[in-house]
Amino acid sequence: MKHAFRATAFASLLAVAAAGAAASGTHDSAIGKPGVATKAVRTVQIDMADSMRFTPADISVTQGETVRFVVRNSGKLKHELVLGTEQDLKAHYAAMMKSPEMEHAEPNMVTLAPGKTGEVVWQFTKAGKIDFGCLQAGHYDAGMKGAVNVASAKGK
Ligand SMILES: [Cu+2]
Numbered sequence: 449m450k451h452a453f454r455a456t457a458f459a460s461l462l463a464v465a466a467a468g469a470a471a472s473g474t475h476d477s478a479i480g481k482p483g484v485a486t487k488a489v490r491t492v493q494i495d496m497a498d499s500m501r502f503t504p505a506d507i508s509v510t511q512g513e514t515v516r517f518v519v520r521n522s523g524k525l526k527h528e529l530v531l532g533t534e535q536d537l538k539a540h541y542a543a544m545m546k547s548p549e550m551e552h553a554e555p556n557m558v559t560l561a562p563g564k565t566g567e568v569v570w571q572f573t574k575a576g577k578i579d580f581g582c583l584q585a586g587h588y589d590a591g592m593k594g595a596v597n598v599a600s601a602k603g604k
Contacts (some may be wrong), residue, residue, distance in 0.1 A: 450576035460573040478533050479578045482555035483514035483569035491516045494594075498523035500587055502580070505594035511601035519572075520527070527560035527582050529568060531596070534579045541581070541588045548585035575600040 496502045558566040582592035
């Protein structure tokens with residue numbers, strides 16, 4: 449019975465991962481697309497702590513910009529930064545809650561062991577609010593989330 453549940457959770461996580469992969473491929477998704485590091489016009493440092501907070505948690509960019517996020521895990525727990533729509537993050541988090549040991553890696557996220565630093569390079573092609581969160585079990589619920597406000601390029 450436990451195995452059957454696991455298999456179901458695994459399948460649903462794969463479905464979420466597949467949807468994420470499709471959304472974050474070379475084509476624009478609702479949140480933009482993987483960036484080319486050499487095109488990055490801005491570097492944003494983000495700290496992740498065991499207080500379940502990102503610092504800063506609010507970031508402003510302009511539509512079209514490629515941003516290099518340099519993410520540091522200063523805590524003693526594993527943390528990650530995953531960019532997505534709030535809906536995507538919630539679905540992915542639900543799958544992670546069922547299978548906390550699942551490893552995942554996509555261009556829109558970086559998962560870091562304690563003390564490690566990593567990067568996400570992302571191009572924000574759509575104006576609006578794009579969310580990010582830590583989907584490690586318990587963290588998102590504890591408020592480990594933030595937002596990137598993408599200002600419209602119109603008028604520039
Ligand atoms: Cu976390």
